[in-house]
Amino acid sequence: MSTALPITGTGTPSQPSPAVRISRAGRTGPIAANTVLAGTTMSLFGLSWDIQWHVDVGPDTFFTLSHLMLYSGSALAGLASLAMVLIATAAQRAGQPVDRFPGGKPVRVFGGVFRAPLGYLITGTGAALFLLFGLLDLWWHSLYGFDAVLDSPPHIGLFLSISFSMVGSVIVFAAARDTRWGRAGVILSIPVLIIFSPITTKAFGALPLPVEPELVGNILFSTLLLITGTLTIGRRGTALTTAATLGVLQLLLWWFSPWAARVYADASGLPLRDNLGDNPPELPSEIPVFMLFAAAAITALLWLSRRRGWSGRIAPQIMGAGGGAVVGLSLPIQSALFGDSGPDPAELLTMTAVGPATGALAGYLAARLAVLLREHSTASLTKGR
Amino acid sequence: MRSSRSPLLLAVASASRRIRGHARQLVLAAAAALALVAVSTAPAAAYAPVGVVHTERVQAGPYAITVGFSEWPLRAMQSLDFTFAPADGVAGKSGTLTLDGPGLDADDRESPLGRHPRKRDVWGLDVQALPEPGTFSFTFDIDGPAGHGRGTLRNVGVLDQPGPPLAISWTVCAIPPVGMLAYLAVGWRRNKPSEKVATLI
Numbered sequence: 178m179s180t181a182l183p184i185t186g187t188g189t190p191s192q193p194s195p196a197v198r199i200s201r202a203g204r205t206g207p208i209a210a211n212t213v214l215a216g217t218t219m220s221l222f223g224l225s226w227d228i229q230w231h232v233d234v235g236p237d238t239f240f241t242l243s244h245l246m247l248y249s250g251s252a253l254a255g256l257a258s259l260a261m262v263l264i265a266t267a268a269q270r271a272g273q274p275v276d277r278f279p280g281g282k283p284v285r286v287f288g289g290v291f292r293a294p295l296g297y298l299i300t301g302t303g304a305a306l307f308l309l310f311g312l313l314d315l316w317w318h319s320l321y322g323f324d325a326v327l328d329s330p331p332h333i334g335l336f337l338s339i340s341f342s343m344v345g346s347v348i349v350f351a352a353a354r355d356t357r358w359g360r361a362g363v364i365l366s367i368p369v370l371i372i373f374s375p376i377t378t379k380a381f382g383a384l385p386l387p388v389e390p391e392l393v394g395n396i397l398f399s400t401l402l403l404i405t406g407t408l409t410i411g412r413r414g415t416a417l418t419t420a421a422t423l424g425v426l427q428l429l430l431w432w433f434s435p436w437a438a439r440v441y442a443d444a445s446g447l448p449l450r451d452n453l454g455d456n457p458p459e460l461p462s463e464i465p466v467f468m469l470f471a472a473a474a475i476t477a478l479l480w481l482s483r484r485r486g487w488s489g490r491i492a493p494q495i496m497g498a499g500g501g502a503v504v505g506l507s508l509p510i511q512s513a514l515f516g517d518s519g520p521d522p523a524e525l526l527t528m529t530a531v532g533p534a535t536g537a538l539a540g541y542l543a544a545r546l547a548v549l550l551r552e553h554s555t556a557s558l559t560k561g562r
Numbered sequence: 563m564r565s566s567r568s569p570l571l572l573a574v575a576s577a578s579r580r581i582r583g584h585a586r587q588l589v590l591a592a593a594a595a596l597a598l599v600a601v602s603t604a605p606a607a608a609y610a611p612v613g614v615v616h617t618e619r620v621q622a623g624p625y626a627i628t629v630g631f632s633e634w635p636l637r638a639m640q641s642l643d644f645t646f647a648p649a650d651g652v653a654g655k656s657g658t659l660t661l662d663g664p665g666l667d668a669d670d671r672e673s674p675l676g677r678h679p680r681k682r683d684v685w686g687l688d689v690q691a692l693p694e695p696g697t698f699s700f701t702f703d704i705d706g707p708a709g710h711g712r713g714t715l716r717n718v719g720v721l722d723q724p725g726p727p728l729a730i731s732w733t734v735c736a737i738p739p740v741g742m743l744a745y746l747a748v749g750w751r752r753n754k755p756s757e758k759v760a761t762l763i
Contacts (some may be wrong), residue, residue, distance in 0.1 A: 235679035235688050236609040306738050313735070320725040321611075322641025325691035328730040329639075337739050359725075408762055451676030482763050489762035506596075544762055548755035 196267030206279030207358040212234040215256030223247030225460040229434035250406035255304025258297040300345025310334035328379040343370040351550040368423035374398040401539035420472035430461040467507035474499040493544035501536015582714030612681040622702040623711020638723040646685040655706035
């Protein structure tokens with residue numbers, strides 16, 4: 178069913194509506210995409226700040242600044258997505274073609290009432306879910322009291338919602354991969370998701386599993402996203418650039434989280450906890466620090482695959498196994514570096530098996546996700562910008 | 563100007579007609595949600611004082627300690643405040659607290675005694691959850707002017723968690739990710755990415 182409406186003009190050339198003009202403007206794509214990225218990045222920094230606040234200071238309310246930063250990030254990403262969905266819908270209703278609208282392939286929503294570019298649909302859905310889980314979290318706190326645990330069901334729901342918004346931002350940028358801002362956005366939005374997505378694996382922390390789910394999550398998401406980005410953009414240096422960006426984000430969070438917690442404590446007249454010691458910042462120290470080595474392994478295996486003419490049916494799994502092996506072995510070494518004891522030999526042995534296996538699965542999925550992301554290109558609209 | 567805007571206006575009018583039937587419910591639902599947020603968050607806007615509703619006494623060598631509980635009886639997974647008050651104050655004293663009970667991580671079992679962040683004249687634990695129902699004990703090792711002392715508060719009972727069973731909460735929270743996975747599965751089936759990966763490298 179066509180949802181385009183007949184234009185009831187008088188035959189004289191008419192000026193396009195504001196929505197149509199915005200939808201045609203070259204700057205709309207990058208402005209909206211970067212607004213979403215700014216929102217998801219705010220959520221990431223807000224969460225890291227909040228976790229550090231709990232560790233270093235303690236007292237908590239619904240309206241601490243770190244909570245507000247976390248909420249604002251989702252709100253910003255959600256509002257930008259809503260605006261883009263409304264603009265795409267209005268443009269389509271004004272008879273404009275929206276097949277190449279920024280943000281990915283437009284999807285019919287509510288039987289065609291709205292036309293939502295896929296990336297903005299996912300980001301907006303994540304932001305809307307964040308609101309619903311926020312209400313559920315309020316009810317949870319009324320039963321249990323304030324944030325005693327990070328891995329309560331509503332918290333995991335909130336983290337998943339933010340992850341959805343971050344996935345949406347990757348789709349939005351990947352759709353514009355033929356532009357410089359699109360490629361830069363992929364390289365920035367993937368590290369944000371690499372840092373954030375393993376947090377949700379805390380949901381499985383209470384299960385009696387042979388390997389900590391967070392370790393598996395770290396290997397799976399970091400390898401999967403590095404390879405997805407590399408194969409989506411199609412350039413050899415993407416994995417290394419993405420890993421370097423991840424390192425920069427880690428350094429920024431490493432500085433920001435304790436700094437913000439302490440400045441806010443000072444401003445609120447609250448003391449730091451006794452016996453704090455010199456532990457590294459909580460969330461930043463869980464981000465894989467040796468990702469450049471994993472990216473080098475992935476890049477080398479991609480180069481080898483192209484040189485030897487290996488099929489795309491097998492090469493991504495090989496790249497994944499190589500990258501996963503490096504991440505898997507590096508995680509126990511990292512926790513020994515930041516902790517008091519040396520790496521446990523039994524854990525190293527386990528990770529020698531878990532790393533490549535998880536990485537191979539990540540490579541398999543990454544290749545297919547890259548195919549899906551490449552199909553949502555808006556190349557004809559954005560090329561040359 | 564009028565004619566140029568008409569397609570957009572028509573589009574908006576058409577869309578609004580389609581959702582008009584639901585508009586009243588949407589407004590009511592939004593108002594109810596906002597009211598719920600306002601009511602629920604009003605008391606959460608300030609740092610709550612530490613309320614002690616029950617106390618127990620422990621003798622750790624020469625030191626008499628009053629253990630205060632913010633809730634009684636205790637329930638699993640609840641956010642709790644504990645206060646540990648030596649009879650003649652915390653000045654000049656230090657020590658460790660060893661928790662024992664079901665479901666505790668190794669990291670949570672032993673910790674140095676530190677002042678409670680919201681009640682600085684005594685030691686304590688804030689927003690601390692005891693993970694599972696059962697019997698817990700609190701052991702104090704204290705060094706001070708009168709030497710070393712050790713004492714244990716035993717048989718602190720913890721009841722089942724409040725609220726609905728965890729399985730229900732997890733199921734409700736799993737609906738969105740399952741929906742997302744189903745959406746991805748539909749897209750996967752339609753686009754058949756496996757048939758196109760061969761040319762990816």
